[in-house]
Amino acid sequence: MGLYLFRLPDVGEGVAEAEIVAWLVKVGDIVEEDQNLAEVMTDKATVEISSPVAGTVTAIHGEVGGMLAVGAVLVEFEREGGSDAAGAPAATAPVKLPPVEAVAKPAHAVHPSASAPANAATPATAPRPLASPARADGGAPLAAPSTRRRALDLGVSLIQVPGTGPAGRITPEDLDVFLERDGKPKTGGASRVARTGVNDTRIIGLRRKIAEKMQEAKRRIPHINYVEECDLTELEALRLDLNEHRTADQPKLTLLPFIMRAMAKALPDFPQVNALYDDDNGVLHAHEGVHIGIATQTPNGLIVPVVRHVEALDVWDCAREVARLAKAVRDGTAAREELSGSTITLTSMGTLGGIVSTPVINHPEVAILNPNKLVSRPVIDGSFITVRKMMNLSSAFDHRIVDGYDAALFVQRVKRLLEHPALIFMD
Amino acid sequence: MTETLRPKVLVVGGGPGGYVAAIRAGQLGLDTVLVESGRLGGTCLTRGCIPSKALIHAAGLYEEAVQAAGEAGRFGIHLKQVPELRFDETVGWKDGIIDRLSGGVGGLLRKAKVRTVNGWATFSDAKTCTIDTAGGVITIQAEHVILATGSAAVELPLLPFGGRVISSAEALSLAEVPATLAVVGGGYIGLELGIAFAKLGSKVTVVEAQDRILPLHDAALTAPVSRWLEMHGVTVHLGARALGQDEEGLLIETAGGQSRLTIPAERILVTVGRKPLTEGWGLDQTAVAMDGSFVRIDDRCATSTTNVWAIGDLVGEPMLAHKASAQGEMVAEIIAGHRRRFDPVAIAAVCFTEPEIVSVGLTPDQAPKGIETVVGQFPFQANGRALSMQAGEDGGFVRVLARKSDHRILGMQAVGRHVSEFAGEFATLMEMGAVLEDVAGTIHVHPTLGEAIHESALKALGTAIHI
Numbered sequence: 001m002g003l004y005l006f007r008l009p010d011v012g013e014g015v016a017e018a019e020i021v022a023w024l025v026k027v028g029d030i031v032e033e034d035q036n037l038a039e040v041m042t043d044k045a046t047v048e049i050s051s052p053v054a055g056t057v058t059a060i061h062g063e064v065g066g067m068l069a070v071g072a073v074l075v076e077f078e079r080e081g082g083s084d085a086a087g088a089p090a091a092t093a094p095v096k097l098p099p100v101e102a103v104a105k106p107a108h109a110v111h112p113s114a115s116a117p118a119n120a121a122t123p124a125t126a127p128r129p130l131a132s133p134a135r136a137d138g139g140a141p142l143a144a145p146s147t148r149r150r151a152l153d154l155g156v157s158l159i160q161v162p163g164t165g166p167a168g169r170i171t172p173e174d175l176d177v178f179l180e181r182d183g184k185p186k187t188g189g190a191s192r193v194a195r196t197g198v199n200d201t202r203i204i205g206l207r208r209k210i211a212e213k214m215q216e217a218k219r220r221i222p223h224i225n226y227v228e229e230c231d232l233t234e235l236e237a238l239r240l241d242l243n244e245h246r247t248a249d250q251p252k253l254t255l256l257p258f259i260m261r262a263m264a265k266a267l268p269d270f271p272q273v274n275a276l277y278d279d280d281n282g283v284l285h286a287h288e289g290v291h292i293g294i295a296t297q298t299p300n301g302l303i304v305p306v307v308r309h310v311e312a313l314d315v316w317d318c319a320r321e322v323a324r325l326a327k328a329v330r331d332g333t334a335a336r337e338e339l340s341g342s343t344i345t346l347t348s349m350g351t352l353g354g355i356v357s358t359p360v361i362n363h364p365e366v367a368i369l370n371p372n373k374l375v376s377r378p379v380i381d382g383s384f385i386t387v388r389k390m391m392n393l394s395s396a397f398d399h400r401i402v403d404g405y406d407a408a409l410f411v412q413r414v415k416r417l418l419e420h421p422a423l424i425f426m427d
Numbered sequence: 428m429t430e431t432l433r434p435k436v437l438v439v440g441g442g443p444g445g446y447v448a449a450i451r452a453g454q455l456g457l458d459t460v461l462v463e464s465g466r467l468g469g470t471c472l473t474r475g476c477i478p479s480k481a482l483i484h485a486a487g488l489y490e491e492a493v494q495a496a497g498e499a500g501r502f503g504i505h506l507k508q509v510p511e512l513r514f515d516e517t518v519g520w521k522d523g524i525i526d527r528l529s530g531g532v533g534g535l536l537r538k539a540k541v542r543t544v545n546g547w548a549t550f551s552d553a554k555t556c557t558i559d560t561a562g563g564v565i566t567i568q569a570e571h572v573i574l575a576t577g578s579a580a581v582e583l584p585l586l587p588f589g590g591r592v593i594s595s596a597e598a599l600s601l602a603e604v605p606a607t608l609a610v611v612g613g614g615y616i617g618l619e620l621g622i623a624f625a626k627l628g629s630k631v632t633v634v635e636a637q638d639r640i641l642p643l644h645d646a647a648l649t650a651p652v653s654r655w656l657e658m659h660g661v662t663v664h665l666g667a668r669a670l671g672q673d674e675e676g677l678l679i680e681t682a683g684g685q686s687r688l689t690i691p692a693e694r695i696l697v698t699v700g701r702k703p704l705t706e707g708w709g710l711d712q713t714a715v716a717m718d719g720s721f722v723r724i725d726d727r728c729a730t731s732t733t734n735v736w737a738i739g740d741l742v743g744e745p746m747l748a749h750k751a752s753a754q755g756e757m758v759a760e761i762i763a764g765h766r767r768r769f770d771p772v773a774i775a776a777v778c779f780t781e782p783e784i785v786s787v788g789l790t791p792d793q794a795p796k797g798i799e800t801v802v803g804q805f806p807f808q809a810n811g812r813a814l815s816m817q818a819g820e821d822g823g824f825v826r827v828l829a830r831k832s833d834h835r836i837l838g839m840q841a842v843g844r845h846v847s848e849f850a851g852e853f854a855t856l857m858e859m860g861a862v863l864e865d866v867a868g869t870i871h872v873h874p875t876l877g878e879a880i881h882e883s884a885l886k887a888l889g890t891a892i893h894i
Binding site: 140142143144145148149152153155165166167168169 | 862
């Protein structure tokens with residue numbers, strides 16, 4: 001028997017610390033080799049850390065949401081079997097590793113007696129927690145006739161009452177808890193009830209990553225916004241025609257691939273727009289290749305996968321790549337390389353696109369484009385009014401690098417390409 | 428002499444809906460009058476549920492006795508003589524039961540201080556009716572009116588009731604057992620009576636328009652009944668149409684119009700359904716909104732007219748006595764100021780066929796699309812009590828349907844002798860929102876038929892013991 005200190009391994013190129021997203025073991029657990037111990041998050045990828053040894057967990061370091069430096073002790077094991085190798089891993093750990101105490105955030109060992117992290121913030125005097133409703137369908141609330149009658153007498157709609165019983169059944173106690181929580185029983189039969197609860201959620205994982213990125217971008221970058229309207233009547237006709245006559249192996253085209261191509265076409269003339277600004281060192285890295293980050297909503301939050309070298313792709317390639325990456329990030333299978341390396345970002349919400357938006361630049365990039373919703377609008381054509389398919393194109397630029405004049409020129413160029421789509425395909 | 432009554436509550440109809448409403452209203456201290464033109468107890472008690480069960484019981488005993496008088500006997504019991512059926516005495520015994528129960532209802536109404544008026548109510552407006560009684564005309568103006576007029580047997584235009592064409596009511600009071608009986612309509616009423624008369628010695632033929640008997644139940648559940656009919660010489664014509672009658676009997680067109688034949692029939696029993704009794708008492712004067720042929724109600728049994736309530740067969744399917752009673756009780760409580768709502772999870776239905784069928788909730792083929800389910804079925808063949816009382820060899824079983832994700836029971840059915848008594852356990856499980864584990868975790872008494880309920884839940888969980 002012997003102690004084994006397992007340190008947070010290097011989880012990615014240039015990653016110095018990682019956030020603990022979830023613990024998969026607790027003190028006292030017997031783990032097998034290769035069993036997953038914890039989930040940690042670096043940049044935007046979640047990595048599962050598996051155990052190199054078999055043994056009993058004697059201590060875990062760091063709480064969910066806490067940051068842990070690479071090389072810091074993550075888990076302490078009591079190893080089964082011989083003690084020969086026991087001290088060795090700890091002893092041979094790289095000497096440059098910071099000691100446990102140097103970890104940025106409090107990383108106290110969690111002992112069995114300590115309350116679970118999720119409950120840590122709950123005051124000891126809190127009333128009994130309300131379970132979340134667990135009904136499997138949208139049907140009538142499941143409760144015994146006596147409970148249903150009592151609820152009716154009290155003027156409580158059982159739809160509001162979470163059930164803790166099997167299959168989400170509302171027990172008499174659930175109704176008690178609900179009444180206790182909700183104050184006095186309602187009279188008059190009104191189903192409107194003032195809600196007074198406050199639900200505290202720790203901002204961890206991807207949400208925290210997004211929060212930090214957004215804070216950083218807004219703190220560092222003086223944004224300027226510019227909006228122009230584009231007449232996409234021709235482009236829409238082209239797009240519909242292409243979709244109608246596409247072959248089986250060609251993906252359905254949205255507007256995005258055309259906008260990506262227009263950006264790739266315009267950017268060589270605006271090198272300072274397709275660039276990364278290292279503001280700490282005062283260097284602007286203008287890229288020749290166009291790597292467009294595509295802001296993508298996932299169930300967990302916003303992720304920006306990257307379509308590389310758009311200048312070398314056609315619209316079909318772009319569409320394929322956008323679809324593939326969107327699926328990968330939603331499935332959580334996107335690789336680190338697919339989530340980094342963009343030089344400019346495109347964010348679109350399709351039919352939710354609204355009229356005007358003020359997107360936040362993906363730091364350290366210097367520009368972001370945000371097409372708004374495509375709508376049919378009356379447009380003055382000479383002395384007539386005609387109906388055209390119009391779309392606003394919102395944008396934001398880092399004013400430290402891109403002046404308003406250049407920003408306007410760039411957007412005007414993109415507008416021209418979109419309004420005369422043949423230009424997109426001309427070399 | 429004209430008398431005018433101004434009660435708080437007027438109940439129209441003394442069946443299981445109306446009399447229960449009146450008793451409950453009386454218990455709650457409401458000044459209540461009940462109007463009934465016939466005998467207290469309504470269709471259920473006087474010409475439906477109760478008398479048919481009496482007849483079915485007597486028919487079963489007679490059949491057993493006939494079998495015991497045969498060469499092989501029954502369980503070593505041999506009767507030396509063929510038993511004699513004096514059907515008038517059977518009907519007399521049945522009528523005795525009706526008298527006792529009907530009298531009992533009258534006693535309960537009196538005890539609850541409900542005044543009963545015997546006569547036919549005719550409404551002049553929603554809250555006012557007049558009744559021609561033996562003692563004079565009575566006018567009633569009530570604050571609340573509970574309509575509980577019930578239903579009547581549906582008549583076929585080609586076979587109007589009269590002569591040898593009878594409804595279930597007449598079938599229960601025949602002077603003698605008909606030698607041949609044609610039953611038009613293979614629903615539960617027709618089959619219950621058809622089977623009883625087959626046991627009493629009639630040559631019974633069942634004619635059903637749909638492609639199977641008991642069309643409201645699934646094929647697996649009705650198969651044992653079909654088998655019994657087949658083994659006992661009851662001819663069943665499925666997909667057939669009754670065309671009328673001639674001197675010999677019933678004229679029918681067989682499935683697909685292939686051929687026409689005459690079924691010899693001393694009596695023709697027409698049981699093709701029941702319709703709400705909405706005519707002849709001034710329903711149009713009450714101006715309540717209709718829902719097809721039924722009176723439209725909300726979940727409190729309130730009609731479109733304030734303080735006019737309707738319950739039972741008058742308001743829609745299922746046309747079952749226990750539904751009517753539950754609604755009647757509820758309406759009385761609402762009138763007394765309680766907050767109530769008619770929100771049963773399920774209403775059980777029973778067929779007293781041979782063997783019996785009981786069904787609550789959903790059957791496997793009714794399970795909603797997109798919901799994964801599990802089914803557990805246990806045969807009575809593997810139940811000791813069933814074998815010891817001749818209830819194990821007719822193909823009967825208990826079946827439970829549950830949602831796969833959380834094991835919530837969605838429906839329970841059984842077919843087999845005596846399974847009607849399962850209705851209470853089934854309904855309780857449904858109302859309590861039981862999951863399979865609740866049934867599996869309840870010790871069921873040995874030796875009883877109910878063990879099959881336990882085993883069906885175990886089967887659905889994959890842990891059945893005796894199969």
